[in-house]
Amino acid sequence: MAVSEAPVDLVRIGELSNRVGVSPELLRAWERRYGLLQPLRSQGGFRLYSPHDEARVRRMQKELARGLSAAEAAVAAISSVVEKTSRTDAPSSAIERLRGELADALDLFDDAAAQSCLDRLFGTFSVEAVLRDVILPYLHDLGARWAAGDVNVGQEHFASHLIRGRLLGLARGWDQGGGPRAVLACPPGELHDLGLMSFGLALFRQGWRITFLGSDTPINTIEGAARTLPADMIVISATQPGYFMSSAEALTELTRTAPLGFAGAGASARVASAIGGHYLGDDPVEAARRISHGGWAEAE
Ligand code: B12
Incomplete structure (x- = not known):
């Protein structure tokens, strides 16, 4: 999705490659095969990588050095960074503010503002934190507002389709790896x-x-x-x-x-x-x- 402003320390593939010492081709292969990297998109269509992506690559390198296969190393890297980032979840006020902004954008059918808000959320917080503290409570609340007549079916459909699209974007490669x-x-x-x-x-x-x-x-x-x-x-x-x-x-x-x-x-x-x-x-x-x-x- 397009990022209209750089939310955090997002970098292009070349810079990520310099930082971690892995060629862009290999980084792309890890992204495609194992879902190791989860880039956002700049308005010009370039992939942008977050500090979470960098941390996963570094962990992948460590696991490969320990002798794991690439598929096993990717699984270990993805889960280790999850645990680390879940512990460093954001101050609740920041995430709540973004949740409010997201709800406003979706109520107004403002696709670009909603996508930008989700870019900032996923660029800043762990996927788990965004699901638990933003997406799931938002959907729950949306249903209550729909039942109370505060939002109409069009607003509910627009919001749930937009969120569904973002979740499916994160799902790319979720059948890869060596786990159960x-x-x-x-x-x-x-x-x-x-x-x-x-x-x-x-x-x-x-x-x-x-x-x-x-x-x-x-x-x-x-x-x-x-x-x-x-x-x-x-x-x-x-x-x-x-x-x-x-x-x-x-x-x-x-x-x-x-x-x-x-x-x-x-x-x-x-x-x-x-x-x-x-x-x-x-x-x-x-x-x-x-x-x-x-x-x-x-x-x-
Ligand atoms: C988006 C939405 C839709 C979309 C669904 C799109 C999609 N692809 O999912 C569409 C437009 C299709 C839809 C249709 C309908 N919907 Co609807 N919908 C919603 C809404 C706003 C969000 C649903 C959602 O994703 N919630 C997020 C989930 C995660 O929240 P949750 O269901 O409360 O689940 C909690 C737990 O159960 C648990 N959980 C849920 N899933 C899972 C999975 C796992 C593995 C685990 C561990 C836990 C877990 O986690 C949640 C947090 O605690 C809800 C509001 C709401 N309260 O959820 C209404 C809601 C579910 N819908 C409702 C209704 C009435 C309908 C319709 C009958 C409307 C109609 N007249 O046509 C149809 C029924 C369609 C059908 N046959 O299933 C009612 C259901 C009432 C009831 N008792 O069943 C709700 C609650 C709205 C309301 N307040 O009245 N809906």
């Missing part, structure tokens, strides 16, 4: 997939590979994909329990293919145990962290 693989989908009839997408991004940054089937997916095709890949975990998300319960039999069958996690406002420990899976709790970023640190750790 998760298949993510919503059951038949369920269109809300942004929480699941956010979870996928957070899990990818913990070293998992993501195959995202998204909204309204027949259970037998989830099973087919999970068998073919194969999947180490399947996560299904829905806003209402009925979306799970109306496919309860097929979902129980699905647990034979891979461990099954339930999430979204319609999920609960009760739904999960009735069907035979695990409830992941209500925080996509925290759930990704928990899973990557030793299992489901069932949230009640």
